[in-house]
Structures are given as C-alpha cells and as structure tokens.
Amino acid sequence: MDQANGANPPPYNFQDHGQNNHTGMSYQVVHPAAQTSAQTVDFSLPPDYSSGLDDIGFSDSNIRRGFIKKVYFTLMLQLLVTVGIICAFLYWSELRVWTWHNKWFSYTMMAAVMVLVLALSCCDNLRRQVPLNFIALGLFTVAEGLMLGSVAAYFDAEAVLWAMLATTLVSLALSLFAFQSKWDFTMLNGSLWVLMWTLISFCLLCAILRSQYVYIVYACLGTLVFSLYLVFDTQLIVGGKHRKYEMSPEEYVFAALNLYVDIVSLFLLLLQLIGLCR
Structure with missing residues (x-):
C-alpha cells in the first residue's frame, strides 16, 4: 500500500557500508531537517580551568593591596597638609592674633567642612x-586644616603637640590591632551608630551644664567612640575572610575620608582632654 506522505526509507545494506565496530571519538549526526547534510560533533574532554581560578584569587588579593596603599598614601598626604596648617596657626603670631579677633572664621570653616563631607x-x-574626587578631597582637607588651626590657636603650643603625639600613638596602635585582630568589628555598625547619638546627646548636656568634670567625661567617651570607629573603618578597608563587610576598591577616596575624620576627631577630643587637665 502507498503512503500518503511519502515513501518509506530504503533498507540498510551491510554490504555497501560494512559492519565495523566503532572505536573513534566522534559520531556522525544527521540533522533532522535535512538528511543529506551532516556535521561531526567532537566529544573530547573540556579544557582545564583550575589555573584560571587561582589567577582570579591572586588578582583579587592584588586589588585589595593596591586599594590599601592608595587609601593610606592619600591619608598620609592629608595629615601632612593638616599638620602644616596647624603649625602655621601655632607659630605665626600675626595669624594667631587675627584668629582670636575673628571668631567668624572658625564657624565659616566648620560650615565648609560640613558641606564638603555631605557632598x-x-x-x-x-x-x-577623577580628578573631581581629588579636588573635593583636597578642598575638604584644607578647610579641615584651617578649622583645626583656628581651634588650636586658643591652646598652648605644648598642649597641641602633646595631643598630636597622643593621636599618632593611639591611631597606630588601633590600626595595628585592626589589621591583626580576628575580632570582626564590621558587624558593630548599629551599635556604633547608637553610641554616636549618645555622644551627641551628651554634648548637648555639656553645653547646658558647663561643668569641667562633665567636659572631661565627654572627652573620654568621645575618644572611646572614635577609637572604635577607627578600628571599624580600618577593617572595612582591609577586608578578608574574618570580616563580614568590606569596602569596594573604587571607594578609596571615601575610605581615606573616613579614616581622616576619625583621626581628626580623636585629635580634637584628646586636645580638649589635655587642655582641661592642665
């Protein structure tokens, strides 16, 4: 009987093709749309990618190390500029006397610092x-240095130098602790935020009571809070397997800004503490 859709395929002839066992690594695949065209598919083993994965991990370590170098090099430049400006206010007598008679300068620099920090x-x-980030960071550093210099002008030069030395020692000790410690301070973001608002409330209490002993307690509490913040920000920069959170390598300017603000805050609180205890 004839089929309506076409003839049956011809029977397979062993004499035409032979009867051999297949020992190769490729197969003849016939496309379903056209039986006359064929393509060969190779079922060989896939290439080895293990070395590529090792290179990726090594590259990530290099990126993190380069990020840390950028952050601390930028921070070092900021601190050098700030120390130079403070020394100008301390040892340039005309500038120091001008600062005493123009208190608006300190408030203007404080407002400029707040605007640049928010920006x-x-x-x-x-x-x-780039280069907008370095320009903005440079303007912030200069404004912060001028504000710190105008504040330091009201203290003795010896007290300011002692505060600088104490800030340097505390910052180095806390940075080394943050690098070496396996305690993860990056999980304390909420707790540090609560401590910061507690410190702000205590500052308002100091403005109302105006007691020397309350000022001393405020300076001690503020030193503790910003010491924790310095460890927290350092561990965000360093990262690693013991840290829950870490900062993106693209945020090296923001990372340097955070460390700089922590160190400057420590300096102001230690300066106030030394000035009150003298």
Whole structure:
C-alpha cells in the first residue's frame, strides 16, 4: 500500500557500508531537517580551568593591596597638609592674633567642612570620578586644616603637640590591632551608630551644664567612640575572610575620608582632654 506522505526509507545494506565496530571519538549526526547534510560533533574532554581560578584569587588579593596603599598614601598626604596648617596657626603670631579677633572664621570653616563631607558622602560620582574626587578631597582637607588651626590657636603650643603625639600613638596602635585582630568589628555598625547619638546627646548636656568634670567625661567617651570607629573603618578597608563587610576598591577616596575624620576627631577630643587637665 502507498503512503500518503511519502515513501518509506530504503533498507540498510551491510554490504555497501560494512559492519565495523566503532572505536573513534566522534559520531556522525544527521540533522533532522535535512538528511543529506551532516556535521561531526567532537566529544573530547573540556579544557582545564583550575589555573584560571587561582589567577582570579591572586588578582583579587592584588586589588585589595593596591586599594590599601592608595587609601593610606592619600591619608598620609592629608595629615601632612593638616599638620602644616596647624603649625602655621601655632607659630605665626600675626595669624594667631587675627584668629582670636575673628571668631567668624572658625564657624565659616566648620560650615565648609560640613558641606564638603555631605557632598563626598552622598554623591557617588563626585568621590569616584577623577580628578573631581581629588579636588573635593583636597578642598575638604584644607578647610579641615584651617578649622583645626583656628581651634588650636586658643591652646598652648605644648598642649597641641602633646595631643598630636597622643593621636599618632593611639591611631597606630588601633590600626595595628585592626589589621591583626580576628575580632570582626564590621558587624558593630548599629551599635556604633547608637553610641554616636549618645555622644551627641551628651554634648548637648555639656553645653547646658558647663561643668569641667562633665567636659572631661565627654572627652573620654568621645575618644572611646572614635577609637572604635577607627578600628571599624580600618577593617572595612582591609577586608578578608574574618570580616563580614568590606569596602569596594573604587571607594578609596571615601575610605581615606573616613579614616581622616576619625583621626581628626580623636585629635580634637584628646586636645580638649589635655587642655582641661592642665
């Protein structure tokens, strides 16, 4: 009987093709749409990618080390500029006397610092786009140095130098502790935020009571809070397997800003503590 859709395929002839066992590594695959065209598919083993994975991990370590170098090199430049400005206010007598008679200068620099901090913290493009990020960070460093210099002008030069020395020792000790310690301080973000608001409330209490002993307690509490923040920010920069959170390598300007603000806050609190105890 004839089929309606076409003829049956011809029977397979062993004499035409032979009867051999297959020992090769490739197969003849016939495309279903056209029986006349064929393609050969190779079922060989896939290439080895183990060395590539090792290279990726090594590359990540290099990126993190380069990020740390950028952050601390930028921080070192910021601190050198700040120390130079403070020394100018301490040892340039005309500038120091001018600062005493123009208190508006300190408040103006404080407002400029707040505006630049908010701009660098809230605008991602500003702190990531070169050279705008370095320009903004440089302006912030100069404004912060002028504000610190105008504040340091009201203290004795010896007290300011002692505060600088104490800040250097405390910052180095805390940084080494943050690098070596396996305690993860990056999980304490919420607790540190609560401590910061407690410190702000205590500052308002100091403004109302105006007691020397309350000022001393405030300076001690503030030193503790910003010491914890310095360890927290350092571990965010360093990262590693013992840290739950770490900072992106693209945020080296923001990372340097965080460390700089922590160190400057420690300096101001230690300066106030030394001035009150003298």
